Amino acid sequence: MHNTIMHNTTMHNAIMHNTTMHNAIMHNLFMHKAVIQILMFINRTRELAILNRHSQSIKSGARINIALFGLRRIGKTELLLQFRNTVVDENLLVSYINLQKIIPDTEGFVKAYSKELIYDIARQNTDEYVDYPYEMEDLLILASKLGDMEIRHVRKLMSTLKQQEFAEDELLGLTFDFAQKLAEKHEKKIIFILDEFQELLQVHSRFLQIMRSITEKQKDVNYWISGSVFSVFDEMLNHKNPFFGQFIRITLENFNRESTHELIDSTLGFKLTENHKDKIYKFTNGQPHYTVVVCRKISEQYAL
Numbered sequence: 394m395h396n397t398i399m400h401n402t403t404m405h406n407a408i409m410h411n412t413t414m415h416n417a418i419m420h421n422l423f424m425h426k427a428v429i430q431i432l433m434f435i436n437r438t439r440e441l442a443i444l445n446r447h448s449q450s451i452k453s454g455a456r457i458n459i460a461l462f463g464l465r466r467i468g469k470t471e472l473l474l475q476f477r478n479t480v481v482d483e484n485l486l487v488s489y490i491n492l493q494k495i496i497p498d499t500e501g502f503v504k505a506y507s508k509e510l511i512y513d514i515a516r517q518n519t520d521e522y523v524d525y526p527y528e529m530e531d532l533l534i535l536a537s538k539l540g541d542m543e544i545r546h547v548r549k550l551m552s553t554l555k556q557q558e559f560a561e562d563e564l565l566g567l568t569f570d571f572a573q574k575l576a577e578k579h580e581k582k583i584i585f586i587l588d589e590f591q592e593l594l595q596v597h598s599r600f601l602q603i604m605r606s607i608t609e610k611q612k613d614v615n616y617w618i619s620g621s622v623f624s625v626f627d628e629m630l631n632h633k634n635p636f637f638g639q640f641i642r643i644t645l646e647n648f649n650r651e652s653t654h655e656l657i658d659s660t661l662g663f664k665l666t667e668n669h670k671d672k673i674y675k676f677t678n679g680q681p682h683y684t685v686v687v688c689r690k691i692s693e694q695y696a697l
């Protein structure tokens with residue numbers, strides 16, 4: 394009887410653990426794509442070197458905002474995640490939000506922003522496994538492991554969000570301020586990656602002004618943004634716009650022949666002739682996403 398209870402408890406724990414693990418893997422797959430990405434990341438050595446150089450300058454006290462521009466499916470997300478996954482530095486916190494994957498309003502943004510920061514810092518501060526805080530209640534529990542400042546922030550966020558008509562400006566202010574407070578308290582520099590930044594323009598009509606007025610004074614928080622809608626991005630990064638005029642621009646291009654061949658080899662898992670690989674390169678013009686799509690089609694045919 395005792396054994397059975399023990400066994401059931403163990404089973405229960407195992408199932409709970411598996412569920413937690415499953416959630417974590419799903420989170421990685423859908424929010425960060427980290428699992429897939431490590432296996433087959435190709436090229437972008439020049440861009441990675443640039444990002445690494447800038448992150449080193451940030452560590453030495455510089456403040457560097459970056460705007461990564463590239464057409465759809467060119468590899469912006471892959472590059473940003475690859476950079477993030479390769480940073481192993483206790484003094485640097487690299488947080489990431491894909492803005493296409495959150496609810497595009499102020500509530501969705503402020504929740505995602507605080508969740509990522511708290512989750513990332515909690516993971517960096519411990520060797521233990523940390524559950525992702527999907528619910529605000531989970532976030533409060535996680536914040537309580539970090540300290541009073543973090544608890545106060547999450548409580549304030551929760552209470553403000555519960556009000557029928559909350560002041561969105563105040564909520565955004567509270568949110569951006571939190572990053573700087575967190576950086577100071579934990580003595581870290583923060584790089585906050587906001588992937589598909591143009592989505593934020595839907596969040597709040599004055600989003601950019603609010604972000605600018607608060608974040609330009611923050612010495613430890615750096616924003617690395619990416620976008621694919623050139624017209625929006627160009628307007629935002631116009632030199633007449635004093636805040637965004639300071640962003641360093643990086644533009645992603647298609648792969649060259651050599652990298653396209655490498656991507657073909659890694660995607661197919663079997664060797665094609667150079668001639669066939671050149672044909673694919675000519676067809677896709679080195680666009681990584683299309684190259685992968687073509688290779689998958691070839692794999693399907695080959696399997697039949």
Ligand SMILES: Nc1ncnc2c1ncn2[C@@H]1O[C@H](COP(=O)(O)OP(=O)(O)OP(=O)(O)O)[C@@H](O)[C@H]1O
Pocket residue numbers: 433434435436437463464465466467468469470471472589621656681682683685
């Ligand atoms: N460096 C890379 N190594 C391997 N595959 C890549 C790389 N870059 C891009 N790809 C392939 O191209 C696809 C699209 O890349 P990604 O999602 O990063 O593009 P994106 O520019 O972020 O697109 P979107 O504008 O839709 O957000 C990836 O799913 C992957 O298959």
Ligand SMILES: [Mg+2]
Pocket residue numbers: 469470471588589
């Ligand atoms: Mg993307």
